[in-house]
Amino acid sequence: MTAFDPRIDAKFQSQWDAVRIAALDAGIDLAFSAELSGNRTTPLYVYERDHVLVRGADAGEVTLRNRSWERVDDDELPGIHRYRIGGDELVPDAVERVNREFRAGAVTPNHLVSICPVQLCPADEPAPLPVTASQVPYPPKRDGTGGQGVQVDVLDTGLSPGYEVHGWMAGIEEWHTCVSFGPTGAIKEYAGHGTFVTGVLRCAAPGTSVRSLSIFQYAGATTEYQLGRALLAALNRKPDIISLSAGGSTANGLPHIALEPFFTELTRPEIRTLLVAAAGNDGSDHRFYPAAYSADAGEAVVSVGALRYDGEGRACFSNHGDWVDVYAMGERHVNAFPVGLYSYVDPQRDDLTCRFYPKSRLYSACSCVTMPPQGAVVAFRGMARWSGTSFATPLVAGVIADYMSSKPEQDPRQAAQAVLGTARTIHDADGEVIKALDYT
Template structure:
């Protein structure tokens, strides 16, 4: 269950995230503590306010935050980014070989599809990482996978399911997934989800987890909020925050998050990609949202990273002196599908 708190911030009720150093200090509020992959979830006693507890721990110098709910971002109050629509098959040219670049895709999972049938990376996608079959955002990860593999032919995806079929997950799950990547970090991360915080400050454990991947370029969506309010992780300094353009690929999409914290933009409206096979869909869909603009930017960086370190590739793709800029949406990255 999730709770809508003051300021439009969703959190898991009765939970605070800390590292191990803060557990003793948090014990006076704790009913129990669970730990995995470097994240401690303090389950609070009845009546304890997660925001107040986290704030007090941070005042004492500890890393702590409520367990923010992360949400996928194709939805915008029933607007143009509302849902996927059936689409005819899209021409697809399989890559002639591997690019050697690995993109971490943290999302709803990835389903079987003819575009990657027989690929080495999909053979590593176990049942627990398969895309959700039901829910408002079922097929979200499969759609992103198609955009990534078309924009960066030969790329390998490392799939981690952190969102359910309704596009809902939480910060603890995401941070644990990031921490598990430290031994073999991907070149690029696609993070098409986000959250607000009550004080509009960055969540500290999420910040730490991404900072611990210094050679990885994290690319995250600016959200479908039509607002300049920072969405995390997109607004973090070392993360490429991505906004969406309309179907012309020239003008801002009306729903896109925007502001000085947005670094890049790409078309987000009416993109067509791989999707689930069933019901009215036959493996393809058209969908809109900053989630999908994010995959185009992540794919462009992954494609440029064939012969360059990922951070150098990102600087090349996002060079403001060589590429047009859109006010409050950053550097324009062509779709090139």
């Protein structure tokens, strides 16, 4: 267990070791940057220790000035190179120095990208259904074959064994299997995330052709370099929609440079693939990438925030701002999950108040106040209740796919704009005007 400054957020501490150890097992050593304000230390971003990313156009000059740096990629991501830095200099210091001496933005950390935001935390952890509850999804599965003829790639943690027992999950093209259980046989944290996300998508569009890919293999995380390669590979397969329930923060607040090759291709006039991406669970208006590319990529990207359980406002955890295109149900979804025992990782709030709005300014009985205590072990029977922008995202992707199958003359981006045009405008409790997409 890593020793921590007691002023660092307890939820971040509960997640850090799992992510760090999983990445280390794959040869990726992680660190995080934080700032101290008063009596609180706030993690800003997580990155690969001793490695940086350099734009190809700048690589020659940058490495000429830093002869101890060693290039360790093999042209796997066009225009972006990964380097191991030499000496005792820390990555944030090296990035700041080189960008000051050479050109702002030429070098960045290789940031961690996660199915959770910088705090490495989902909105909540999955909860089992009561024994007396029926094993049916919510929002419910639509009747018919909506989405037929539409191809969706889900980039997530992959599918957990046994997903086939759920009728709405039949016929999914499984490219990678999720390693769902740890050495003790218990369900690993985040192991069911890709299964749950895919289940939500299939409920909204039962006829959709789905490819499920396991990208976030480090306890629900990967590096931006690896994600850039995965997104580019997905785009080359020419799916109609890419559903991505992940993202992260960067050192300079700008988009990840390793995703630039993907977005360069995505915004080419002849490309019609649509990226539907989660806005993140920080409860913040700070831009969360890649969803925040929606502000610059036109109709190529739809960024999705989460509505609270009653649909009358945004969920407390949902990121928000003018870069979020639409909000959909994101709290207390019910869908497919592995069978087995699960031990809760996150600390429960002692005063049972909202983590983001302690005075319950938005609404009461939010996800923050309904979590089991840390360390509690519970049994899952193949279904779970879970909250997050992660699950609002495939719901929107599924609604768009369903619409596409009813309007075959429309491409994914045209369909997305048509669907967003049906969203109602609501005034949130804190005064923000948002677009809410109802699921019917």
